[in-house]
Amino acid sequence: MAAVTYEHIKTCAQSGARLGRLHTPHGTVETPIFMPVGTLATVKTLSPEELEDMSAQIILANTYHLWLRPGEDIVKEAGGLHKFMNWDRPILTDSGGFQVFSLSERRKITEEGVHFRNHINGEKLFLPPEKAMQIQNDLGPDVMMAFDECPPYPAEHSYMKSSVERTSRWAERCLEAHARPEEQALFGIVQGGEYKDLRRQSAEDLVSMNFPGYAIGGLSVGEPKDVMNEMLEFTTPLLPDDKPRYLMGVGSADALIDGAIRGVDMFDCVLPTRIARNGSCMTSHGRVTVRNAKYARDFGPLDENCNCHVCRNYSRAYIRHLVKANETFGFRLTSYHNLYFLLELMRKVRQAIQEDRLLDFREEFFEQYGFNRP
Ligand SMILES: Nc1nc2c(CCNCC3CCCC3)c3[nH]c(NCCc4ccccc4)nc3cc2c(=O)[nH]1
Numbered sequence: 001m002a003a004v005t006y007e008h009i010k011t012c013a014q015s016g017a018r019l020g021r022l023h024t025p026h027g028t029v030e031t032p033i034f035m036p037v038g039t040l041a042t043v044k045t046l047s048p049e050e051l052e053d054m055s056a057q058i059i060l061a062n063t064y065h066l067w068l069r070p071g072e073d074i075v076k077e078a079g080g081l082h083k084f085m086n087w088d089r090p091i092l093t094d095s096g097g098f099q100v101f102s103l104s105e106r107r108k109i110t111e112e113g114v115h116f117r118n119h120i121n122g123e124k125l126f127l128p129p130e131k132a133m134q135i136q137n138d139l140g141p142d143v144m145m146a147f148d149e150c151p152p153y154p155a156e157h158s159y160m161k162s163s164v165e166r167t168s169r170w171a172e173r174c175l176e177a178h179a180r181p182e183e184q185a186l187f188g189i190v191q192g193g194e195y196k197d198l199r200r201q202s203a204e205d206l207v208s209m210n211f212p213g214y215a216i217g218g219l220s221v222g223e224p225k226d227v228m229n230e231m232l233e234f235t236t237p238l239l240p241d242d243k244p245r246y247l248m249g250v251g252s253a254d255a256l257i258d259g260a261i262r263g264v265d266m267f268d269c270v271l272p273t274r275i276a277r278n279g280s281c282m283t284s285h286g287r288v289t290v291r292n293a294k295y296a297r298d299f300g301p302l303d304e305n306c307n308c309h310v311c312r313n314y315s316r317a318y319i320r321h322l323v324k325a326n327e328t329f330g331f332r333l334t335s336y337h338n339l340y341f342l343l344e345l346m347r348k349v350r351q352a353i354q355e356d357r358l359l360d361f362r363e364e365f366f367e368q369y370g371f372n373r374p
């Protein structure tokens with residue numbers, strides 16, 4: 001019995017968007033879905049109870065960070081991530097490759113794996129695919145990611161080609177090292193940058209390895225939005241219809257809608273909680289930077305179209321005051337609202353797919369949000 005199975009419910013009559021369900025050992029997830037990021041086994045400033053209140057269904061944690069701190073051995077002794085962080089719904093962990101490249105200095109990629117320095121204490125470290133798998137096996141998430149290289153944007157075709165071929169060899173090694181496939185689903189990650197021939201090569205390599213799910217990696221790394229959309233349009237049809245598709249690192253309202261339209265089922269991004277800690281909020285009329293002086297006497301909610309606990313009980317003036325005073329509660333309020341905003345957006349997207357009107361919804365949302373898009 002596979003650990004994770006995808007149930008396709010319907011495809012939107014107006015677009016390539018799909019309504020589906022992801023069945024996992026810790027429960028079922030309605031897709032398309034946004035997955036809050038909990039890098040160090042916490043979605044920053046929020047409790048599991050608050051995440052459940054806002055109907056978060058699945059959250060992310062990170063192999064790289066948890067390996068360094070507190071160490072996967074401690075999480076394993078605690079009984080795994082679900083027990084350690086008191087979250088009994090599904091968890092997905094990224095494999096750590098991307099984080100090595102976005103956090104560590106003096107890293108070096110070899111066929112065996114990645115050499116780098118610990119970004120906390122500078123000590124030399126080596127992360128081969130087998131180690132990334134062992135860490136995820138010990139952390140115990142429902143979904144784990146293959147160890148991949150996410151090359152920078154832009155990258156030469158020649159570099160990208162050798163990187164894709166190595167990522168495919170690493171994917172084989174991950175499958176070899178996968179200890180409990182009946183308990184944890186291992187997803188492959190398609191690379192290839194902005195090159196269609198390499199996207200095809202990467203997708204074909206990984207589909208031939210028969211993963212239970214596929215991520216589209218190597219995007220949301222600074223490329224123009226239309227390059228991302230073009231790569232999605234080209235890549236999703238190369239992936240099996242009956243398996244989930246996860247676009248990594250995408251979390252702005254417009255990119256979530258545009259990704260769902262192109263057949264993406266799962267998204268993650270640190271954006272909502274990261275900008276929240278900067279006092280910046282996502283609202284139905286675009287971004288509101290609540291620390292701005294113009295909100296000093298604004299006693300209305302962050303977003304009058306939002307029904308979240310924060311918008312029903314606290315004013316922009318109060319949240320501005322807390323954020324200006326660097327009060328932790330202020331960042332809890334902005335983080336809660338931003339995550340609620342994206343989770344609610346995906347609920348509306350699922351409803352629009354159900355009603356075969358996702359393109360109409362896109363028009364309405366972009367109009368109100370202020371995206372003057374074609
Ligand atoms: N394995 C892998 N991971 C990728 C990630 C990390 C996804 N979040 C992991 C979570 C697990 C815990 C930490 C994060 C990506 N994130 C982005 N863009 C984020 C861009 C962004 C960054 C900051 C703010 C806003 C946007 N592109 C990504 C590509 C890949 C990829 O190819 N391979």
Ligand SMILES: [Zn+2]
Nearest residue numbers: 306308311337
């Ligand atoms: Zn709200």
